[in-house]
Amino acid sequence: MKQKKINVKAPATVANLVCGFDILGMALYNPFDQIQLTLLDQPVIRITHTDGFGLPEEPENNVMGVALMAMLREIPGSIGFEVVCRKGIKPGSGIGSSAASAAGAVAGANKLLGNRFSLSDLIRFAMEGEKLASGARHADNVAPAIYGGITLIRSTSELDIIRIPAPELFVTIIHPQIEVKTSDARQILKTRIELKDAVIQWGNVAGLVAGLLSNDYGLISRSLKDVIVEPQRSILIPGFPEVKAAGLRAGALGGGISGSGPALFMMSSNADTANKVEQEARLIYKAMNLEVECYVSTVNPHGVTEESDDAIAIPDYSLSNKKDALL
Amino acid sequence: MKQKKINVKAPATVANLVCGFDILGMALYNPFDQIQLTLLDQPVIRITHTDGFGLPEEPENNVMGVALMAMLREIPGSIGFEVVCRKGIKPGSGIGSSAASAAGAVAGANKLLGNRFSLSDLIRFAMEGEKLASGARHADNVAPAIYGGITLIRSTSELDIIRIPAPELFVTIIHPQIEVKTSDARQILKTRIELKDAVIQWGNVAGLVAGLLSNDYGLISRSLKDVIVEPQRSILIPGFPEVKAAGLRAGALGGGISGSGPALFMMSSNADTANKVEQEARLIYKAMNLEVECYVSTVNPHGVTEESDDAIAIPDYSLSNKKDALL
Numbered sequence: 001m002k003q004k005k006i007n008v009k010a011p012a013t014v015a016n017l018v019c020g021f022d023i024l025g026m027a028l029y030n031p032f033d034q035i036q037l038t039l040l041d042q043p044v045i046r047i048t049h050t051d052g053f054g055l056p057e058e059p060e061n062n063v064m065g066v067a068l069m070a071m072l073r074e075i076p077g078s079i080g081f082e083v084v085c086r087k088g089i090k091p092g093s094g095i096g097s098s099a100a101s102a103a104g105a106v107a108g109a110n111k112l113l114g115n116r117f118s119l120s121d122l123i124r125f126a127m128e129g130e131k132l133a134s135g136a137r138h139a140d141n142v143a144p145a146i147y148g149g150i151t152l153i154r155s156t157s158e159l160d161i162i163r164i165p166a167p168e169l170f171v172t173i174i175h176p177q178i179e180v181k182t183s184d185a186r187q188i189l190k191t192r193i194e195l196k197d198a199v200i201q202w203g204n205v206a207g208l209v210a211g212l213l214s215n216d217y218g219l220i221s222r223s224l225k226d227v228i229v230e231p232q233r234s235i236l237i238p239g240f241p242e243v244k245a246a247g248l249r250a251g252a253l254g255g256g257i258s259g260s261g262p263a264l265f266m267m268s269s270n271a272d273t274a275n276k277v278e279q280e281a282r283l284i285y286k287a288m289n290l291e292v293e294c295y296v297s298t299v300n301p302h303g304v305t306e307e308s309d310d311a312i313a314i315p316d317y318s319l320s321n322k323k324d325a326l327l
Numbered sequence: 328m329k330q331k332k333i334n335v336k337a338p339a340t341v342a343n344l345v346c347g348f349d350i351l352g353m354a355l356y357n358p359f360d361q362i363q364l365t366l367l368d369q370p371v372i373r374i375t376h377t378d379g380f381g382l383p384e385e386p387e388n389n390v391m392g393v394a395l396m397a398m399l400r401e402i403p404g405s406i407g408f409e410v411v412c413r414k415g416i417k418p419g420s421g422i423g424s425s426a427a428s429a430a431g432a433v434a435g436a437n438k439l440l441g442n443r444f445s446l447s448d449l450i451r452f453a454m455e456g457e458k459l460a461s462g463a464r465h466a467d468n469v470a471p472a473i474y475g476g477i478t479l480i481r482s483t484s485e486l487d488i489i490r491i492p493a494p495e496l497f498v499t500i501i502h503p504q505i506e507v508k509t510s511d512a513r514q515i516l517k518t519r520i521e522l523k524d525a526v527i528q529w530g531n532v533a534g535l536v537a538g539l540l541s542n543d544y545g546l547i548s549r550s551l552k553d554v555i556v557e558p559q560r561s562i563l564i565p566g567f568p569e570v571k572a573a574g575l576r577a578g579a580l581g582g583g584i585s586g587s588g589p590a591l592f593m594m595s596s597n598a599d600t601a602n603k604v605e606q607e608a609r610l611i612y613k614a615m616n617l618e619v620e621c622y623v624s625t626v627n628p629h630g631v632t633e634e635s636d637d638a639i640a641i642p643d644y645s646l647s648n649k650k651d652a653l654l
Contacts, residue, residue, distance in 0.1 A: 023530040154534040155527070160549060162537055192519045195555070200482070202529040203350040207481040209533045210489055213540040222487060228522070 005038045006111055007307040010104025011300050012089050013096035014171065015140035015259040018224045019204040023153050024164075025096075025144035028171055028297040031088040033100045034307065035064070037108040040080035045069065051087040063098045063129030064105035070125040071106055071117065081109055090293075092179050094263035099141030102129025107146055107304040120159050122146050127156075134260075135183055141259065148303030150212060167215040169299050170274035172252070174243055174281040175263040177291040180236050185260030188236065193228055200227050217253060217269050224254025224267070237262045239284050246280040271296070332365045333438055334634040337431025338627050339416050340423035341498065342467035342586040345551045346531040350480050351491075352423075352471040355498055355624040358415040360427045361634065362391070364435040367407035372396065378414040390425045390456030391432035397455040398433055398444065408436055417620075419506050421590035426468030429456025434473055434631040447486050449473050454483075461587075462510055468586065475630030477539060494542040496626050497601035499579070501570055501608040502590040504618040507563050512587030515563065520555055527554050544580060544596050551581025551594070564589045566611055573607040598623070 010033045017024040040046075045059040045068050059065025064083055072079060083105060089097040106125045110117050117125075126142035143151040143161045154160040207223030210216070234240040234257060247255055247266035251273040255266030264281075268274040278294045285292040337360045344351040367373075372386040372395050386392025391410055399406060410432060416424040433452045437444050444452075453469035470478040470488045481487040534550030537543070561567040561584060574582055574593035578600040582593030591608075595601040605621045612619040 020529070020533065022526045023533060152530070152533050152537060154530045154546075154550060160534070162534060162546060164537060189522060191522055193522050193525055195516060195518055195520050198520055198525040198528070198555075199349045201525070202347070202532040203479070203481045205529045206347065206350060206479050206532050206536045207487070207489060209536045210479060210491060210540060213537060219481075219489060223481060228525075 002114075003112055005036065006108045007034065007036045008104045008108040008304050009034055009307050010100040010107070010145060010304045012173070012295075013099055013141045013144045014173075014265050015096065015138075016226075016229070016257070017150070017208065018226045018230070018254060018256040019201055019208055020152075021201075021226070021229045022138060022140055023205070024150065024208075025140040025153070026150045026171070027144040027148050027300040027303050028095070028173070028295070029300045030295045030297045031095075033088055033097075033104055034086045035101065035104040035108055036084045037105065037112060038082040039109075039112045040082055041078055042080050043072070043078050044080040045072075045083065046081075047083045047085070049085050049087065051085065053087055053091055055087070055091065061132070063102045063133050066132045067102040067106050067125045067129040068109055070128040071109060074121075075113070075116070079113075081105075090175070092181065093175050094180065094257070094259040094261045095173055095175070096141035096145060096259065098129055098133035099126065099145050102126040103142045103145035104304050108306075111306065119146055120161060123161065124159060134186065136186065144303065146303050148301045149299060152209065164209060164212050166212040166299060167217065168269070169253075170268045170271050171297050171299065172247070172255075172266045172268065172274045172277040172281070173258065173263055173295040173297070174265070174278070175293045176237065176239060176285055177293065178238065178262050180260060180262040185233055185236065188232055189229065190232065197227050200225075220267075221253040224256070226256055230256050233257055233261060237264065238290060239288055240264065242284050243281045246284060247277045250276040250280050252277050329441075330439055332363065333435045334361065334363045335431045335435040335631050336361055336634050337427040337434070337472060337631045339500070339622075340426055340468045340471045341500075341592050342423065342465075343553075343556070343584070344477070344535065345553045345557070345581060345583040346528055346535055347479075348528075348553070348556045349465060349467055350532070351477065351535075352467040352480070353477045353498070354471040354475050354627040354630050355422070355500070355622070356627045357622045357624045358422070360415055360424075360431055361413045362428065362431040362435055363411045364432065364439060365409040366436075366439045367409055368405055369407050370399070370405050371407040372399075372410065373408075374410045374412070376412050376414065378412065380414055380418055382414075382418065388459070390429045390460050393459045394429040394433050394452045394456040395436055397452040398436060401448075402440070402443070406440075408432075417502070419508065420502050421507065421584065421586040421588045422500055422502070423468035423472060423586065425456055425460035426453065426472050429453040430469045430472035431631050432456075435633075438633065446473055447488060450488065451486060461513065463513065471630065473630050476626060476628045479536070491536060491539050493539040493626060494544065495596070496580075497595045497598050498624050498626065499574070499582075499593045499595065499601045499604040499608070500585065500590055500622040500624070501592070501605070502620045503564065503566060503612055504620065505565065505589050507587060507589040512560055512563065515559055516556060517559065524554050547594075548580040551583070553583055557583050560584055560588060564591065565617060566615055567591065569611050570608045573611060574604045577603040577607050579604050
């Protein structure tokens, strides 16, 4: 019998990875959205949110809705989806909340359609959700959400996504409870930059990619520097310099703004350091009397995964056979 | 008995590698400079060129001279060098002529001094030669000339050189016989660029490094694009678009301006293609009635090597033990 219903778990992601503005992204285990999709034999999309964030449920105003509509435009016949979503990733956090929902919806739908579409098709559809959420068809959250792991988006005009293998990394997400709109964070950026700064930046991008591929923590650490975006955007995030400095003192390899913020992230080579970074950050925001939510996670090589009913189980897919095993 | 005299071979290099402006460089086998150094017990540097290029021989006006002077400033005692150089790399070609001489001189001198200095010291000294030649202390030719292979210069302010392992690559150098001064080629560049172009560029830089490290010719080829420097500089090189297009049609992975030109280079995955690229380029420049010199070479993993007397022998060093084996 053909599968009519599916439950998926769609993970948070960190875009940019400090120096890789708009081209690098990384999937985490925590937090995540849970999405249930049911295949319908009518051309409708019905969306319900059970998470209390007050997100719009009309398909044309919902990131899952527009992503699924983009998919349905490429399928002949009378098909639709009933979608129930419980978001675990707060909207506006900077850890790919909209991307998780859009990626989870199209990945789940694709499984119900017998894996009709390729992963790069799914990214294309999910990017429509990003366009709705932020005004830009960027893939640095949806690509890692769908592929898992660390992904390079070499090009979005002609979509070219490359998986970047990496050594074990522990990621501390630090989310001060303030709002920074993606559109505002993009608007603050100067559209022109100094060539000499760009050279420093692509030296670091090259160093980071080489460090990840060659398991060189020292090189990764030296390369986690952003001379272009962070100086402009970090002023929107109270406590940013203090938290980053404390994280580095605690032994983190490096870190910065997650996506367009306000969440920060720090990467460490071991769990103890990642936990210590969290403690230091909590102390700083406590002293500032600002609420904060933190997560510690390794890099999630799976991306969106299927859940059995409502259970939260992470299947033991290896990265290499993920394309078949996933959804 | 302590070695008093040495003959070295210092290879041509290609800086930038299309998208990696100022951060990537690659050593070739051909052409090369030959340098003989003799250790003196007086604090003098005597330079003779036997190559007929009319280069200045006063140490303070010679790239080998200033590089050796920088080295001698860090050595106590009464030491000097007699230097005889036969350049095989034409000055002003864009394939690291000044870098080869400076790198060869300091690498040879270091051997005579019992490998007193590290490779990164040698790069630091040789960069003084680059400063004399072009006004900028850039390392994208001297680093591959000294390290061999393909090198990433992540940072020059705090020198950080990383070897980038690569699959077998065949390089066609095409040198139309016109002069483009490095200082002019640098001056033509706009000092400010669009952020959106920088994002495209560092996506390609990341793709190229990932492609080299994972032996992915397809990814290397897709990443060999330069949206920033090539559009500005290529107008200085007659025949550039025709030669590049013909090279790609012949099956090359990609290519562009070597350093600041006027030489072009194309990279191929096999010797037949690299030779075909040369033939196509010769036809184009013949039709333009412009003289051209061409070289086909694989990537040279050794950098500067010692020659036995005047023989041209390439020792069979492996990349991994090069640091000890070299000089």
